[in-house]
Amino acid sequence: MKVSKSKSVLLTAMLLFALTGSILGSEGTEVDTGITSWMLTSTALVLLMVPGLAMFYGGLVRTKNVMGTMMHSFTAMGVMAVLWIVIGYAMSFGGNIMGGWFGWNKDYFLLKGIDEKIMDAKVPEYVFSMFQGKFAIITPALIAGAFAERVKFRGYVLFIALWGIIVYNPLCHWVWASDGFLYQMGAIDFAGGTVVHISAGISGLVAAIYLGARRGHPSTAMPPSNLTMTMMGAGLLWVGWFGFNAGSSVSSGLLTTQALTATQTAAAAGAITWMTIEGMHQGKSTALGFASGILAGLVAVTPAAGVVQPWGALILGAVAASFCYLAILMKDKLGYDDSLDAFGIHGIGGIVGALLLTFLMRGRHTAGEIFSQLGVQSLAVGIAIVYAAGVTFILLLVVNKLTGLRSSVKEEMQGMDASYHGEQGYGMVNVS
Amino acid sequence: MAGVPNNHHKRIKLKCMKLITAIIRETKLDQVREALIENEITRITVIRVSGHGQQLNEDIYRGKKVVPNLIPKVKLEIAVNDSFVDITVNTIIANARTNSTGEVGDGKIWITPIEECIRIRTGEKGGTAI
Numbered sequence: 047m048k049v050s051k052s053k054s055v056l057l058t059a060m061l062l063f064a065l066t067g068s069i070l071g072s073e074g075t076e077v078d079t080g081i082t083s084w085m086l087t088s089t090a091l092v093l094l095m096v097p098g099l100a101m102f103y104g105g106l107v108r109t110k111n112v113m114g115t116m117m118h119s120f121t122a123m124g125v126m127a128v129l130w131i132v133i134g135y136a137m138s139f140g141g142n143i144m145g146g147w148f149g150w151n152k153d154y155f156l157l158k159g160i161d162e163k164i165m166d167a168k169v170p171e172y173v174f175s176m177f178q179g180k181f182a183i184i185t186p187a188l189i190a191g192a193f194a195e196r197v198k199f200r201g202y203v204l205f206i207a208l209w210g211i212i213v214y215n216p217l218c219h220w221v222w223a224s225d226g227f228l229y230q231m232g233a234i235d236f237a238g239g240t241v242v243h244i245s246a247g248i249s250g251l252v253a254a255i256y257l258g259a260r261r262g263h264p265s266t267a268m269p270p271s272n273l274t275m276t277m278m279g280a281g282l283l284w285v286g287w288f289g290f291n292a293g294s295s296v297s298s299g300l301l302t303t304q305a306l307t308a309t310q311t312a313a314a315a316g317a318i319t320w321m322t323i324e325g326m327h328q329g330k331s332t333a334l335g336f337a338s339g340i341l342a343g344l345v346a347v348t349p350a351a352g353v354v355q356p357w358g359a360l361i362l363g364a365v366a367a368s369f370c371y372l373a374i375l376m377k378d379k380l381g382y383d384d385s386l387d388a389f390g391i392h393g394i395g396g397i398v399g400a401l402l403l404t405f406l407m408r409g410r411h412t413a414g415e416i417f418s419q420l421g422v423q424s425l426a427v428g429i430a431i432v433y434a435a436g437v438t439f440i441l442l443l444v445v446n447k448l449t450g451l452r453s454s455v456k457e458e459m460q461g462m463d464a465s466y467h468g469e470q471g472y473g474m475v476n477v478s
Numbered sequence: 479m480a481g482v483p484n485n486h487h488k489r490i491k492l493k494c495m496k497l498i499t500a501i502i503r504e505t506k507l508d509q510v511r512e513a514l515i516e517n518e519i520t521r522i523t524v525i526r527v528s529g530h531g532q533q534l535n536e537d538i539y540r541g542k543k544v545v546p547n548l549i550p551k552v553k554l555e556i557a558v559n560d561s562f563v564d565i566t567v568n569t570i571i572a573n574a575r576t577n578s579t580g581e582v583g584d585g586k587i588w589i590t591p592i593e594e595c596i597r598i599r600t601g602e603k604g605g606t607a608i
Binding site: 110456459460461464470 | 504505506508509512550
């Protein structure tokens, strides 16, 4: 049951600091500029994934909804970043409170106590906090894909704030804090397959079903309005994912490069698998399908980046793309409107990755060890699904009561851009 | 009246088709389209246009009168047989108005006669081709 060694050392050290209440500052631990500069870069790369996601989703919706959709991602950058500094980091990486439901550390409130702290991993704690905060930003932005084109802006802002506090922070704490119970169980989630993708996917599914389909769906065709923007977004996501996965090694060395290699391999494998399946099944390989394959591979390798070798990443990418392709076909049959496939790609891809990695871990393992790990992974995935789905459902009810969540008929027909932002995304349509 | 022949008021059968052109607000397009389809007016062409009418935002900028900028609108072109003109026009008006009293900028409709209408697929002409 291998977990990132540097991460466990790092997190144990943080726990010790929290327990002793002392702030050692730069005494004793020197900053390693190599690791720090990579972590700074990773932080920037992961943040760049959010505008990338905005472009990916924005290009997939109709022209009258492009700004509303991009605002879903950008607003997360504002709201979640502020929440993270105030209480998010403390709730996610502080010591257990309330039976381990989430964490707390008064030094992490407003990041007041870490102004000069250097972690055992030889990076300033600021950069670790900022790096993790980017994950907290992108997760709710992923959910937005499920209810695209039909949600009120104010309701959305309130929803993601509550979701971040009550769903993301606890999940992050359980899986990545050293006293988190899933971490203690030995669950492997290298960069957030469960914490980010499964949680966002399942929450999106619940929201899509609760809010109901878009007006006119499925009889009215609603094709993407700007696939060129979608492809640019897909490219930014692929590159940004190197920060997402390789940066999760919290080091700049062997593990980092193992994660980067696995990430690259899985993305490519996912892409060409989807391209092949779609080409054979539908007769034509679409650009959107290629981009979806990229994402499916990346999502699946996210929990596994540090624990699989390239051959394992090839398998993860190919299998995830296959399952996600099937999931999207099923979506059409089952009839729910997960508009931008938040569950189809992130939910399914995350589940595939979390479970399949047990058979692909580097090193020699007995069948007993593998199946034991599979049991742990299944439990972690199951707990994440039940918790995220249940709390999301409650939050949807609450937000609906407070501000309303589903767009009104008039707002939906006019488009989110006009209704909630008073703007027009594509000014070029105006002659002058 | 008895004694008056049946073909006394014989008329030459004209091809009575009209082209209804409507300029409406962009944000009203979906509502107008849904209402038209509900009233079985399903053949429609939609074009993005820019223009201005009475909505002049004349500004005095540094002492000079400024010409207003073009405003994006949507133009609908609907070819119908005469008997459908009223339902089409009324549907558009009811759904393109901003509210019950209407606002400056809600748009305009004009009606022009169509000389001929031909379906490309079959080559049929006239009212049945519309």
